Structure formats: structure tokens, C-alpha cells
Amino acid sequence: MSNNNLNVASEDLDVLIVGAGFSGLYQLQIFRKLGYSFKVFDVAADIGGTWYWNRYPGARVDTPAFIYTFSAEELWKDWNWTEKYPSQQEMRAYFQHVDDKLGLKKDITFNTRVVSAEWDDGEHRWTVKTDNGLVVQPRFLILATGSLTVPYIPAFKGLEKFQGVCHHTGRWPEEGVAVKGKRVAVVGTGSTGVQVIQEIGPEVGHLKVFQRTPILCLPMGQEKLDVETHIKQKPLYPTYFRFRLQTFAGFPYNPYPKDFTSSTPEERILRQEEYWAKGGFQSIGAFNDTAFNQESNDGVYAFWRSKVRARLRDPKMQEKLAPTVCPHPIGGRRLSLEQTYYEVFNQDNVDLIDLNENPIAEFTSKGIVTGDGKEHEFDVIVLATGWDGVTGAMTKIDIRGIGGQTVAEKWKDGVYTNLGMTVSGFPNMFFMSGPQAPTAFSVGPSCIEPQGDWIANVIKHMKKNHLTKIEATPEAEQIWRGMVMSIHDKLLVRNARGWWNGANIPGKPAEILSFLGGVPTYFNRCTEVAENGYEGFVLSGKGNGQA
Structure with missing residues (x-):
């Protein structure tokens, strides 16, 4: 965890990467191979990004492990996962394995938060400052800050009064919290x-769950993996990595290619049972019209509801967790994979408080007072209150482009980007896993690697042609935003509210924050832009013509 090379001459720094998760590490190894001068800053004390911070009980990947990895053979050929859906601890071990292979940490400055970045239009460089006094002036600024990295805690009255243990899931202490x-x-x-609930439910003395909107959980289908499984599967890894760029969300599968509405009742039942048995997100992917056809969506929800209710003993709990009327289109908000979530609510020591009926009034030194005036006393409070998603990490940095406008100011009434990687008025700035890319609707590495390649190719093109500035045009932003919104408006997700559209954050514009046209469509367009001479961008060089 080195802090070396802090005094890199500003004129020699080609690239600054902010973040050392999947995105930042992928970019790091590219620019190292290209021989560019670069630095990586991360506020954490180690690599891993979200997998460094999310240490809460039960934290686990919801994507099959073999697809949730870097695609380079040297990083998977001698790495064997122990579970189909790895724990946070195993993800940390995987990142350590990556570092053992590539030696990435020596190029990363940890415990360093970027607080500001200002564009110099005369020098075609950014001036970037950190909380510990470092100042660098890179030609290119790459934000690999992640889509779910800024915890959101509602403005609960009296939260600071609570005398017990209280943590947001995104800032859980590394030493853990005793809950038994x-x-x-x-x-x-x-x-x-x-x-958290399914992990701690069996061991707590008493658990009270505060729920506003029931989450629609799918069966994880967890499996232990042995060496024989890996020996059989690894020859297919290269095929899987190519195929994940051909599927809608970067998973190694697509929905069944038939509509719910054109299937017979018998076919619907058998097809849904077949997919449910597969587990994972594909367990409701039995038909390809669920995302936009209300009849199909209702049918899939009815099937889901029957499966969940069969696991709950109490009729009241059935209605709270799997209501008769779907609270939003299935797939309209973030689904979750579970193993024993619903069984926890069959325990006698578990209560569910519906915040729509009985909201939180305030926190006290002993616990939480609800709207009915009752004080609920606790030893530990877990704030699983979500994130300022997709844009939050970028808008929290004081990033000033041409004319001194900040990213936060530009996006205060709505997000504008070109290709979900660039912003007009902010030259030479790129971002990954950010707004208006497939971000929330794709497997992380499936999107990160081709985005990283695209950005690196832009910079290679510029250096080869002695160009020092690239900026998205306002017209290209308008076109891209129009495409993002028009696709969204055709889908049932338009009728749901949550972090996908920023509706969970007071004052944040409520609009879809990810590209919903699928991974292949997205990257086909990115490729077209590059092949057409980076149409939608203005490229130029300084007066001396030197990159």
C-alpha cells in the first residue's frame, strides 16, 4: 500500500485515475503497459472499491463468480472460487490475488481523497487537489469512483442521540459488530x-425490520465449487467473456426468446418453473416482454408472489412481503438474490414495521420512536438506507470545467453526458460505471473492461496525433440523453422509483441514470463513434502541438 512517487512532475503526468476498484485497476494496468505517466488515488486503505467498504454481515456478490472477474487469463487460470456467489471476504482475497499477479498497489496512493479538480483551458490540463495536500496536473482525468459508493442516511431526527452501536452498511467497521x-x-x-437480515436473523436476540417498500427477492441458487468444477468450466472462460458482451446485461444468458403473451398457460407455468429452478436473476427471465408488457409483468409477479408466500407462515407477513398488488413493476427496482431471507420472518423473535403505516418519528438514546409514540429499544441499529447512486461520487467532488461550472451545477436539473463516459464543458475527463451507461443494468466487469479499452484508445489516438484536448459537444449530449430517455420511457421501469432514477435522494432530479438499451447496443454505438473519427467530440492540440 505504497504512497510513493508523490512528486511526479505535473508536465509529465498523463493520467490521473480516481478509484482503485474494478474500474481503476483495469485502467491502471492498461496505462502501465502503454508506458504513460499516471497516478491512482483512492480514499480507502486498500484496493477493491465497493468490496473494500461493504463489510456488513452477509455481504455477497449477486453475479456468478466466473463472470464477475477480470477477463485476462493470467488472473483466472490459477484462481478457484469456493462458491458460485462469493462473499465479500472472498472478493477481498481475489483482489489480493490480482495484486499478487500484477503488482498494482505500488502505483496507488491510498488514504487519499480527491477534493477538487479544475480545468486549465490554456494548458489543457487538470489541477487536482487531495485532502492530504497533494496537487497533480494530469492531462487526462479518469473517474473510476463507482456507482454505489456514497452512503445515504436520511435526516432522521435525533440520530446522534442513540447511545448504542449504529452503522451504515457501507461503512461497517472492519472488526465487525457483535449481534448475537x-x-x-x-x-x-x-x-x-x-x-444483513438473512445473515444475522438466526443469531440475534430480537430483530425489528423497518420496511417502506417490500423488495422482490429471487432465489440465489448458491453452490459450493470444487476443483473438478473449475477444471471443467475454465476451458469455456474465454467464450463466456466474449459472450457476456453479446447479452443484454452482460450475464452469460439471455431471456427465453418468446413473449409471455404469445405462450399458452401451460407453457408459461413450465417455462417459469424451469427458469426459477436455475436461480439468480434469470429466475424471472422466462419471457422477453416482461420489461415492457404489463400483462407479462403481472403474470410473472403473480408467479413470484406464489413462490414467496409459500415460504411464509403468517398471512399478515405474506401481505407485507409479497403483497397482493405489486408495489411496482417487477424488475422496475433493484432485485436481490436471497437464500433464507423469507424464513427469517417466520421466527418468533422477528418483527416487521411498515414505515408507510408507522414511520420513524425520531431516534433516542435507547432506540427509535415510531409514529404511534412507541419507543423501540435496541443495542444495535443497522442503517441499510442505501446510496446516492451513480452520480453521487462524482458530484461530491468539486470538479470545475470550462468557465468554472461544477459537475454538480451542470447536473442539478438533469444529467447530460455523451456515451455515458464524458461531459461537455469538462474536457479530457472520462468516467466509468457512471450515469447514462449500462451501469445499473449490467454486470460490472462486462461494462468496465470495454469502457476502459475505449477510453484508453481515445488517449492513444490523441497522443499519436499530438492532440491535447477532447470535449463532447452539447449537441452530442442532447442526442445521447434523448436516446437514454426514449428507451426508458418505453419500459415499465418508468413506473418505479428508487436509486436507479435518483428518487431516493431528496432534491435529486428523478430520472433514469443508466442506459437501458443493453450492453451490445451501447458498445456498438461507442465503436461507431470511434470509427467515425470520434464524432460528437471536438479534438484539438495546444499551440506547440505537443501531447
């Missing part, structure tokens, strides 16, 4: 809430 036999509250039932 304790009185525990979990506030929030998104994906992290689900993982």
Missing part, C-alpha cells in the same frame, strides 16, 4: 438489508 443475543434494528430492505 442483541436487540437489533435493520432500517431498510434493499439488497444490503436483505443480506
Whole structure:
């Protein structure tokens, strides 16, 4: 975890990468091979990005391990996962394996938060400052800051008064929190809430879950993996990595190529049972019209509801967790994979508090007071209250482009990007896993690697042609935003609210933050732009013509 090479001469620094998760590490190894001068800053004390921070009980990947990896053979040929869906601890071990192979940490400055970046239009460089006094002036700024990295805690009245243990899931202490036999509250039932609840449910003394919107969970289908499984599967890895760029969300599968509405009742039942048995996100992917056809969506929801209710004993709990009327289109909000989530609510020591009926009034030194005036006492409170997703990490940095406008100011009424990787008015700035890319609707590495390649190819092109500035045009932004919004408006996700569209953050514009046209469509367009001489961008060089 080195802090070496802090005094790199500003005129020699080609690239600054902010973030050392999947995105930042992928870019690091590219620019190292190209021989460019670069630095990587990360606020964490180690690599891993979200897998460094998300240490809460039960934190686990919801993508099959073999596809949730870097595609380079040297990084997978002698690495064997122990589970189909790895734990956070195994993900940390995987990143250590990556570093053992590539020696990435020596090029990363840890415990360093970027606080500001200002564009110099005369020098065609960024001036970037950190919280510990470092100042660098890279030609190109790459934000690999992640889509779910800024925890959101609602403005609960009296939160600071609570005298017990209280942590947001995204900032869980590395040493853990003792919950065995304790009185525990979990506030929030998104994906992290689900993982926490099913992990600690069997060991707490009493658990109270505060739920506003029931989450629609799918069977994980977890499996232990042995060496024989890897020996059989690894010859197919290169094929899987190519195929994930050909599927809608970067998974190694596509939906069944038939509509729900054109299938017979018998076919619907058998096809849904077949896919449900597969587990994972494909367990409701039995038909290809569920995302835009209400009849199909309702049919899939009815099937899901029957499966979940069969696992719950209490009729009241059935209605709270799998309501008669779907709270939003299935697939319209983030789904979660679970193993024993619903069984936890059959326990006598578990209560569910519906925040729509009985909201949180305030926190006290002993716990939480609800709207009915009752004080619920706790030893531990888990805030699974979500994230300022997709744009949050970027807008929290004071990034100033041409004319001194910040990214936060530019996006205060809505996001504008070109290709979900660049912003007009902010030259030489690229970002990965950000807004208006397939971000929330794709497997991370499936999107990260081709984005990283595209960005690196832009910079290679510029250096080869002695160009020092690239900026997206406002017209290209308007066109890209129009495409993102028009696709969204055709889908049922338009009728749901959550972090996918920023509706969970007060004051944030409520609009879809990811490209919903699928991974192949997205990267085909990115390729076209490059092949057409980077249409939608203005490229130029400084007066001396030197890159």
C-alpha cells in the first residue's frame, strides 16, 4: 500500500485515475503497459472499491463468480472460487490475488481523497487537489469512483442521540459488530438489508425490520465449487467473456426468446418453473416482454408472489412481503438474490414495521420512536438506507470545467453526458460505471473492461496525433440523453422509483441514470463513434502541438 512517487512532475503526468476498484485497476494496468505517466488515488486503505467498504454481515456478490472477474487469463487460470456467489471476504482475497499477479498497489496512493479538480483551458490540463495536500496536473482525468459508493442516511431526527452501536452498511467497521443475543434494528430492505437480515436473523436476540417498500427477492441458487468444477468450466472462460458482451446485461444468458403473451398457460407455468429452478436473476427471465408488457409483468409477479408466500407462515407477513398488488413493476427496482431471507420472518423473535403505516418519528438514546409514540429499544441499529447512486461520487467532488461550472451545477436539473463516459464543458475527463451507461443494468466487469479499452484508445489516438484536448459537444449530449430517455420511457421501469432514477435522494432530479438499451447496443454505438473519427467530440492540440 505504497504512497510513493508523490512528486511526479505535473508536465509529465498523463493520467490521473480516481478509484482503485474494478474500474481503476483495469485502467491502471492498461496505462502501465502503454508506458504513460499516471497516478491512482483512492480514499480507502486498500484496493477493491465497493468490496473494500461493504463489510456488513452477509455481504455477497449477486453475479456468478466466473463472470464477475477480470477477463485476462493470467488472473483466472490459477484462481478457484469456493462458491458460485462469493462473499465479500472472498472478493477481498481475489483482489489480493490480482495484486499478487500484477503488482498494482505500488502505483496507488491510498488514504487519499480527491477534493477538487479544475480545468486549465490554456494548458489543457487538470489541477487536482487531495485532502492530504497533494496537487497533480494530469492531462487526462479518469473517474473510476463507482456507482454505489456514497452512503445515504436520511435526516432522521435525533440520530446522534442513540447511545448504542449504529452503522451504515457501507461503512461497517472492519472488526465487525457483535449481534448475537442483541436487540437489533435493520432500517431498510434493499439488497444490503436483505443480506444483513438473512445473515444475522438466526443469531440475534430480537430483530425489528423497518420496511417502506417490500423488495422482490429471487432465489440465489448458491453452490459450493470444487476443483473438478473449475477444471471443467475454465476451458469455456474465454467464450463466456466474449459472450457476456453479446447479452443484454452482460450475464452469460439471455431471456427465453418468446413473449409471455404469445405462450399458452401451460407453457408459461413450465417455462417459469424451469427458469426459477436455475436461480439468480434469470429466475424471472422466462419471457422477453416482461420489461415492457404489463400483462407479462403481472403474470410473472403473480408467479413470484406464489413462490414467496409459500415460504411464509403468517398471512399478515405474506401481505407485507409479497403483497397482493405489486408495489411496482417487477424488475422496475433493484432485485436481490436471497437464500433464507423469507424464513427469517417466520421466527418468533422477528418483527416487521411498515414505515408507510408507522414511520420513524425520531431516534433516542435507547432506540427509535415510531409514529404511534412507541419507543423501540435496541443495542444495535443497522442503517441499510442505501446510496446516492451513480452520480453521487462524482458530484461530491468539486470538479470545475470550462468557465468554472461544477459537475454538480451542470447536473442539478438533469444529467447530460455523451456515451455515458464524458461531459461537455469538462474536457479530457472520462468516467466509468457512471450515469447514462449500462451501469445499473449490467454486470460490472462486462461494462468496465470495454469502457476502459475505449477510453484508453481515445488517449492513444490523441497522443499519436499530438492532440491535447477532447470535449463532447452539447449537441452530442442532447442526442445521447434523448436516446437514454426514449428507451426508458418505453419500459415499465418508468413506473418505479428508487436509486436507479435518483428518487431516493431528496432534491435529486428523478430520472433514469443508466442506459437501458443493453450492453451490445451501447458498445456498438461507442465503436461507431470511434470509427467515425470520434464524432460528437471536438479534438484539438495546444499551440506547440505537443501531447
